[in-house]
Amino acid sequence: MLQASYQKHTLQFTFEAGTSRGILTERDTYYIKLWDSSNPSVFGLGECAPLRGLSIDDVPDYELQIKKICNIINKKLLSIDSTNTLPQLVDESYPSIVFGVETACLDLINNGKRFLFDTPFSRGEAGIEINGLIWMGKEEFMREQIETKLRAGYHCIKMKIGAINFEKECALLESIRKYYTPEQIILRVDANGAFTPKEALKKLTILSQYDLHSIEQPIKQRQTDILAQLCATTPLPIALDEELIGITTYQEKERLLQKIKPQYIILKPSLLGGFRHCQEWIELAEQQHIGWWITSALESNIGLNAIAQFTAYLNNLIPQGLGTGQLYHNNISSPLEIRNGFLYYNNQQSWHIEDILSFGDL
Template sequence: MTPSSTIKFSYIKRNLIFRFDAGTSRGVLKTREVYWIKAIHADHPEVEGWGEAAPLVGLSPDYSPDFENFLVKMLQTAENQPWSQSGKEIIDQVRSMVPFEFPSIRFGLETALLDLIHGGKKKISSNPFYDLNEPIPINGLIWMGDRDFMLEQIDQKLTEGFDCIKMKIGAIDFEQEIALLKYIRSRFSPEEVVLRVDANGAFSNQKALEKLRRLADLSLHSIEQPIPAGNWKAMHQLCQSTPLPVALDEELIGVKEKEQLLDTIQPQHIILKPTLLGGIQETQAWIGLAEERGIGWWMTSALESNIGLNAISQLASSLHPSIPQGLGTGKLYLNNLESPLEVHSGKIHYNPSLPWEYPA
């Protein structure tokens, strides 16, 4: 592909169906719409690059009834661009073309183009995960539900060999959640199993610190987004007084003033979701600023299909993460795209002996 190559774009929409009611403090998810973007070189249509635009209801800045219409317009605009064959230049071009307010389109478009320039082999960059089949440690995710459902998930994850468990909290009775965490701690020490919790902003500003003190007694690694996003002063106060490290998640979405946010809140960790933050360059920028300030980070998927999950896993791998990532969402759906992605022994693997199902 030459720097002036003409690229044709199209997309496929799929309504993914959850295997169970996926509960969060913001409500229950049953289905999830994603848009698979295909990029082909006009002279070589047999080589296809695939990306995924997956706006998440209630979270994504670009989730709206008009999303599909805007996607069509962006792809039409993209067809009139002279695309580079340099990965870095492609990312810059996409960033210039797609507004900041449409982060999932940015990520889907740039990963489709990166896949295309790497030969349409579902590779977006050089990275140990894809190139060397080097697995990435991940956390086992425990979804909200009644006590028995959550207990069943906990037992399953521990049996599967996960040594990092992340439990969503904030929807059922707090005492029941404490009891479930105590159950894990009664079986495994902090050295054996790392525990994370994710409140998705469920705690009130007034009661958050008290709850964090209770949770800290269980030797947890961190809590994600304990209070709702948008109140930097309250979050700063919480991060300064907490006995439990705080990780910002929703707080980062839609924020252009990265340095100001990090310097104001001074969190212990941040969590990166490329689909929600605006793609590869925005994600890398957050990480660079965090590392300059001694702030920890990890990357997670945002309930994408395996096309998006594969791209995020490769991005995470290219940045050489030091702790478990949040990339274990591939088996959530009844109708996900079959892929070489496998999860076992607490890690996500890329198994090149398994084929990719063709998007349709």
């Protein structure tokens, strides 16, 4: 019979990670373990990681909800053949728990080896191109990050903006364009809703002179009329990010995309309710000729691995947002590694789950 347990872990950032919602120095995450009582040495792992101030399930009773779903699984006397229905037991108002249970199920039915999708990436034969993420901070800190990413061989840079003076942020972008053409370096920016509706179009026009690929979420979410007008008139492609959070039904997703008509959408499985919801967004986006890519949301390597393998399965060849595995002092050691702006799964390396997790019986 299927059994489940969970363990909390606090991840420690290697630096002060600046966002428009404040400085991050640590974050709590929860790992859910799923196994068949007849073969407990084989287990699936999933990560439940709400993002503070952003996830709809960033609520005080979050841990109680994980405990509740584990108790439900333990009492239902389910067989391993029931794994495909387990995510449906989770309340969809807890999307990161849906994602964690979904990942644990996929892991378990694939023999508990953190091998979720059979692709050239998961077999160690190919990499996934990713963007190098530039965090908000003082101008010197941001410039140092840019130089480090360029030296490391990244061909796509994503810079978070809204933390320092806008003119200084533009100067950083200009300094990149002075030496690198759009063919050499793809530039993305992420405003995280930092612009006011009144100033947004003017700032988009200024930013467009730097030949940017796109801007993520220029204004705060739930201003759909204004955002639709921006997407219709913008000189710079707009990608929806936070706007998608909390939209769960197929009909709501369709209405949102039809109304706003963005140039891109960005999919974060742990914020949107797992792979099934992401696939619905992709289906609707492609029907409306809207581009998309996938981004991790500061998960540890357990969640990042699941998202990366899912991304490889979908075979979207533009740069993805999967470069967050090196953010923490106390991440779980894994075969994931970055080389020249690509994420790889190095099958010569092992997972070292036991260094962080115990569950009392690992």
